[in-house]
Amino acid sequence: MRIVEVNNLNFSYDGRYKVLENVSFFVEEGDFLGIVGPNGAGKSTLFKLLLRFLKPQSGEILIFGKRIEEFRDWKSIGYVPQRLSVEHTFPGKVKELLFSVSHDKRETEYLIEYLKIGNILEKQFTKLSGGQQQKVLLAIALSSNPKLILLDEPTTGLDIHTLNHLINILLDLNSNHRKTIMMISHDIGTLLKYSNKILCLNRKVCYFGNPTGAIEFIEEVFGLRGILDGAS
Template sequence: MNQPVIEINNLNFTYERTKVLEDINLTVEQGSFLGLVGPNGSGKTTLLKCLLGLLKPQNGEVKLFGQPIQKFKNWHEVGFVSQKANSFNTGFPASVFEVVSSGLTSKLGLFTFLGKKDRQTVLNAIEAVGLKEFTKRNIGELSGGQQQRAFIARAIVSEPKLLILDEPTVGVDAQTVQNFYEMLMKLNRQMGITLILVTHDVGTITDKVTHVACINKHLHFHGKSEEFESLKEDEMSDFYGHSVHVLTHSH
């Protein structure tokens, strides 16, 4: 049996006096594509920060690739893409190639000259997200969806085993969202990258992901996507704390 990529045991997190996460137990197997869903303020982002070692839970344990997160050192094996990096200065004079190659810093170190093999790795990452023809284009000239693809290429260029995406389609026009999800499926199925996708787009992702976890302070559901689709609306409403209508989109 493969070692789980992520193991979360009895995790609790409190901001000041507000308990955000309570008794979270979650295991993510290698090769999974997990959709992490839940209402605003449900603790999804807090959970991601615990996974990335940015927050320390008051109780519980987080393991990455079998190692307690306090001892985990191989961060190049973990890629992260936030909501369209609004803090990213798209006017900065950098090409797509330069932006993507910056993702090798954690692996190669700062001010390291890219050898032939490294340059090819960058080109492969750009091609994997469908931006080959934009390799030399300034990042600021790309559409919002294309920029997010470039950020994903930057995240996968170090060849991570785990890729975490926090609401990656925010600001992406509706016409490109479907292609965007299909690209993520390709990264998961063909490249074998374990994915965790935080999203509010419940109906759209259920036929893309392999598993779904629903969090609202507690972990209310964790199972295969088809099991999630079979939930009744009143069960979903209990999870979310308000009325929820799930519309699935099969293609």
């Protein structure tokens, strides 16, 4: 089943400069789609269009087979944003945040156990490390038991240990819990290694397919010829 289908999508913020041009791709149930591309390639904009924060000038987006204009079941999508502009004095504890989006106490307790965040529940979100914050955001995203999870650069700024831990969680969600994952990252090596599909975006789709065939196109887009040898 196709979870996401995008056909000839065009978007521009100012009506002139196209941030996305004729973008088409699809995501099937159980896919782990890695999205790569340089800064300003339209990756985060694509997520905002998929979440209906923005409306495209033209093109079609289908979510779970429904046209996005008619799609209402937003709780079946989990979203981990790229950058949170939370006020640095925000006093909310992790526990308060989790239970503000929780509809099922037992489900939330399972999530806390699953993500091993029981030790930080009483801490204020703004005082957590980057890795801990990412896990809390993932917990919030998973709180409605979504079938599709969108992650916008969740690995930025994480040390190698925290990065591996987060990737292992995502792989487990993907393979053992049948969650479909779409992840934007600049960590090309990680995406090539763990994704089953790659979307290389630079305002247009430069490549869409399996990771093995992606290297050549990614090298071209980033100007990295030879650097990614052996990455996959």
